[in-house]
Amino acid sequence: MSFLELKNITKIYPNGTKAVDETSLNVEDGEFVVFVGPSGCGKSTLLRMIAGLEDITSGEISLDGKVINNIDPSERDVAMVFQNYALYPHMSVYNNMAYGLKNRGISKEDITTKVNDAAELLEIDQLLSRKPSMLSGGQRQRVAMGRAIVRNPKIFLFDEPLSNLDAKLRNQMRLEIKKLQRQMDVTSVFVTHDQTEAMTLGDRIVVINNGIVEQVGTPKDIYSKPNTKFVAEFIGSPQMNLFNCKIENGNAKIGDVHINLENSINIQDASIGVRPDDIQVNQNGKFETKANLVEYLGSDMIIYSSIGNQDFSCKLSSKIDVKAGDNFKFDILSPSVHIFDNTTNKRV
Amino acid sequence: MKFKPTEILTHVILILGVLLMVLPIWFSFATSTHDNIEIMTGGMKFFLGENFSQNYNEVLNEKGGWSEEVTAASMFINSFIMAFGIATLKVVISAMSAYALVYFRFKLAVPIFWLIFITLLVPLEVRIFPSYKIVSDLGLTNTYTGLILPLVASATATFFFRQYYKTIPDELLESAKLDGANSWRFFIDFLLPLSKTMLAAMFIFMFVYGYSQYLWPLIMTTDEKYWTVVMGMKIIFTENYEGVALPRTGERFAYVILSMLPPVLVVVILQRWFIKGLIQTEK
Numbered sequence: 295m296s297f298l299e300l301k302n303i304t305k306i307y308p309n310g311t312k313a314v315d316e317t318s319l320n321v322e323d324g325e326f327v328v329f330v331g332p333s334g335c336g337k338s339t340l341l342r343m344i345a346g347l348e349d350i351t352s353g354e355i356s357l358d359g360k361v362i363n364n365i366d367p368s369e370r371d372v373a374m375v376f377q378n379y380a381l382y383p384h385m386s387v388y389n390n391m392a393y394g395l396k397n398r399g400i401s402k403e404d405i406t407t408k409v410n411d412a413a414e415l416l417e418i419d420q421l422l423s424r425k426p427s428m429l430s431g432g433q434r435q436r437v438a439m440g441r442a443i444v445r446n447p448k449i450f451l452f453d454e455p456l457s458n459l460d461a462k463l464r465n466q467m468r469l470e471i472k473k474l475q476r477q478m479d480v481t482s483v484f485v486t487h488d489q490t491e492a493m494t495l496g497d498r499i500v501v502i503n504n505g506i507v508e509q510v511g512t513p514k515d516i517y518s519k520p521n522t523k524f525v526a527e528f529i530g531s532p533q534m535n536l537f538n539c540k541i542e543n544g545n546a547k548i549g550d551v552h553i554n555l556e557n558s559i560n561i562q563d564a565s566i567g568v569r570p571d572d573i574q575v576n577q578n579g580k581f582e583t584k585a586n587l588v589e590y591l592g593s594d595m596i597i598y599s600s601i602g603n604q605d606f607s608c609k610l611s612s613k614i615d616v617k618a619g620d621n622f623k624f625d626i627l628s629p630s631v632h633i634f635d636n637t638t639n640k641r642v
Numbered sequence: 643m644k645f646k647p648t649e650i651l652t653h654v655i656l657i658l659g660v661l662l663m664v665l666p667i668w669f670s671f672a673t674s675t676h677d678n679i680e681i682m683t684g685g686m687k688f689f690l691g692e693n694f695s696q697n698y699n700e701v702l703n704e705k706g707g708w709s710e711e712v713t714a715a716s717m718f719i720n721s722f723i724m725a726f727g728i729a730t731l732k733v734v735i736s737a738m739s740a741y742a743l744v745y746f747r748f749k750l751a752v753p754i755f756w757l758i759f760i761t762l763l764v765p766l767e768v769r770i771f772p773s774y775k776i777v778s779d780l781g782l783t784n785t786y787t788g789l790i791l792p793l794v795a796s797a798t799a800t801f802f803f804r805q806y807y808k809t810i811p812d813e814l815l816e817s818a819k820l821d822g823a824n825s826w827r828f829f830i831d832f833l834l835p836l837s838k839t840m841l842a843a844m845f846i847f848m849f850v851y852g853y854s855q856y857l858w859p860l861i862m863t864t865d866e867k868y869w870t871v872v873m874g875m876k877i878i879f880t881e882n883y884e885g886v887a888l889p890r891t892g893e894r895f896a897y898v899i900l901s902m903l904p905p906v907l908v909v910v911i912l913q914r915w916f917i918k919g920l921i922q923t924e925k
Contacts, residue, residue: 347819366819367820368823376813393818397823
């Protein structure tokens with residue numbers, strides 16, 4: 295039995311919107327799982343159902359061997375970090391962290407020790423007497439984390455906690471969250487719409503779209519073997535190129551060029567997926583086309599172009615000299631190709 | 643420092659405004675320190691006189707009324723009890739009903755809110771007979787309860803608290819829930835401290851409202867022991883003095899000045915939060 299188990303969880307809002315549809319998932323003890331998906335896909339709803347802030351329409355959630363469907367949020371022993379941190383504005387940092395402990399009837403001395411330990415861990419021990427309004431964004435984030443840590447909960451829930459920070463701070467906090475989670479070895483569920491965060495943080499990633507789990511797997515699995523067209527496009531930056539084509543006997547035709555696939559299959563309406571960095575630009579390439587736009591990123595550059603009437607992008611080392619308007623040649627190699635059936639949107 | 647003509651003009655207007663506000667009070671105060679004969683012959687005074695302690699002493703301690711037992715001091719106490727009771731209960735009840743309306747999403751919350759809100763259209767003066775009937779049937783005439791109770795429901799304060807609570811982000815409640823706060827604790831530990839500026843502002847408004855009630859205490863009280871300051875203003879020191887039909891204008895002005903003090907004190911004590919409550923919130 296897994297530490298956190300979701301069984302056929304469905305959430306239908308009173309207005310009839312189905313936010314989460316028959317979702318099942320197992321999370322092991324100490325695991326860091328990331329829910330990722332576009333806005334409104336139901337990932338936050340799912341997290342809030344685990345926390346107990348949202349009713350479950352049908353299905354069953356169990357935590358540490360106990361069904362928690364009807365248990366009050368305060369008794370589930372979960373801690374949550376909110377997107378806007380939800381710090382208590384009228385309380386000092388110390389009291390923000392101590393409040394949950396006080397409500398649990400823990401003795402004053404224990405509270406002081408726990409809060410001080412957590413504050414030290416997060417390097418906010420200098421700020422304990424301040425009010426949240428006197429803190430910077432990064433410090434507030436730490437306090438929000440601290441409030442979760444002191445409780446020593448069974449599970450951490452993060453609801454897009456990094457999206458209010460600037461890019462530099464976000465990277466820094468991302469590393470710290472990961473480090474902290476490793477150090478404390480607490481099962482964590484992290485919700486984000488940012489695929490980079492998902493890839494870097496998660497032991498496993500759950501890709502969600504329209505209330506349905508599209509794929510569950512390690513970051514490597516999901517990147518190298520996306521199950522559906524949605525996952526293929528959502529994970530990876532810049533996003534995967536999908537070329538519509540017809541496959542006959544393992545022979546796909548993109549523009550005027552044929553690619554021989556490894557297995558001989560026939561699909562009337564297929565998509566060939568190629569990651570931008572799997573497109574091999576070289577002098578002898580079979581494809582030739584014009585670069586419409588070139589984005590220079592320092593070590594890399596991205597070329598936006600099209601074959602036939604299908605747009606695509608490719609990422610290559612900026613040492614290669616291609617300018618906007620230049621013609622260039624490239625190859626798409628069969629091992630790096632992902633094949634999807636357009637009727638089911640699934641991987642073949 | 644040189645002033646521009648427009649600046650001088652604004653200052654003149656402001657100074658005139660200040661004088662308009664302050665002068666009547668100053669005249670009342672100055673007049674209250676004079677002998678009654680002087681006032682009778684010379685009219686309102688601008689400069690201070692010599693009868694300050696005598697006049698104020700008489701106001702506070704002279705026994706009057708039919709029973710010859712009521713002093714102005716006892717009226718002040720009555721008014722204070724009434725105003726304090728009304729203000730406290732109004733604030734507590736409004737804060738709690740707003741909490742119920744905003745956070746407990748029961749079915750009829752919106753109609754109930756509007757029902758509360760339209761009571762603004764039916765002030766006490768309009769419903770004074772039914773109110774009197776109820777209070778008198780309950781046997782509450784000539785009691786503090788009777789003075790206070792019919793005035794404690796407040797649509798205005800409920801409305802202000804409701805609007806304020808609506809601006810508090812939901813995550814705060816959710817976070818508090820996860821931290822083990824039940825609905826009572828959330829009210830005490832979060833809403834009250836967060837709205838303390840609002841509480842102070844409402845308390846001041848409601849105190850002044852209660853303090854300046856005239857009609858209700860007038861019909862509610864037949865016993866002089868329960869008379870309030872504002873009622874007293876009409877009736878005090880109207881009798882002749884030492885057999886001579888000389889109006890006791892000095893004492894009456896002294897009484898007016900004294901009657902202003904309790905609300906002024908409340909404002910002075912609470913104004914720090916009051917001003918904050920009007921211009922900012924602690925979020």
